[in-house]
Amino acid sequence: GLGKTHVLRFAASVWGNPYEQFISREASSVARTRRMSVLNNLPIFMDEITDVSDEDIYSLAYTIVGGKEKDKLRASGDSYVQTGKWQTITFTTANRSFKDAIAKRAGDSDATLLRVMEYECDFQSYEHIPAVNKYITKCIALLKENYGWAGPELMYQIMQRPDRLKVLNNEANYWIANHGFRNNERFMSYPLAIALKVGRWCVEFGLLSYDMDALEQWVLNVFVPANREATKVNSPDFFDKLGNYLIERQTNTLVVAGSRRTAKEPDPGV
Numbered sequence: 152g153l154g155k156t157h158v159l160r161f162a163a164s165v166w167g168n169p170y171e172q173f174i175s176r177e178a179s180s181v182a183r184t185r186r187m188s189v190l191n192n193l194p195i196f197m198d199e200i201t202d203v204s205d206e207d208i209y210s211l212a213y214t215i216v217g218g219k220e221k222d223k224l225r226a227s228g229d230s231y232v233q234t235g236k237w238q239t240i241t242f243t244t245a246n247r248s249f250k251d252a253i254a255k256r257a258g259d260s261d262a263t264l265l266r267v268m269e270y271e272c273d274f275q276s277y278e279h280i281p282a283v284n285k286y287i288t289k290c291i292a293l294l295k296e297n298y299g300w301a302g303p304e305l306m307y308q309i310m311q312r313p314d315r316l317k318v319l320n321n322e323a324n325y326w327i328a329n330h331g332f333r334n335n336e337r338f339m340s341y342p343l344a345i346a347l348k349v350g351r352w353c354v355e356f357g358l359l360s361y362d363m364d365a366l367e368q369w370v371l372n373v374f375v376p377a378n379r380e381a382t383k384v385n386s387p388d389f390f391d392k393l394g395n396y397l398i399e400r401q402t403n404t405l406v407v408a409g410s411r412r413t414a415k416e417p418d419p420g421v
Contacts, residue, residue, distance in 0.1 A: 153274035155244040164298035176200045184220040188235020195241040209256035215241050216266045254385035261386040266338045308356045
């Protein structure tokens, strides 16, 4: 009750009706991926998936970044069904760590953990501050009446400057290299680089009034370290896994009792 859902709805309102763009947590994996393929490049929003199983969260994370639906055969078995694809990002809220849920299922690799960016928000409660409550209520009312303008306007402004898109990839690569991101962090570094660059364009076009320098410093000094730490904490430890492996197979492990062999006993050759 501290505003997670409204944060998602304000983000969704950039492109369309914020009350129609959410994917239900009860939806099947087929329904989710079909919705993603229809929206294609537009962001996907899923709210309050705290009670979704670890297995489903793991599958969801891997499928989203895979960018396509599962391959399917026709009933006759002689050809594939044409399945959908997407190139987008997905926003979710939950009262627990996504990385923790994924680690419990994945176990053997940190590859899937690196595909997820998350941040624990320390939202303040304004329940007993009438002036702030009034402001929030006004914002929500405006949200219901004004949506779907900023996204198309941004695309219009960018299309007036096609030369910028030609160098965007090079600028992103320079930013990534300049700030020391590792290759295995590409699922984090590229979205952040592009988002910050486009954010500066939005300020230039008059669509935002953010202090992009301050936002970039927060991303580099707070957000990125928090994600790296969360990945590190939830990544599998090699020695723990080796220990578990040996313990599970202890009854079938050969024990060599060479230290108890007398001097006249022949070497058993083991």
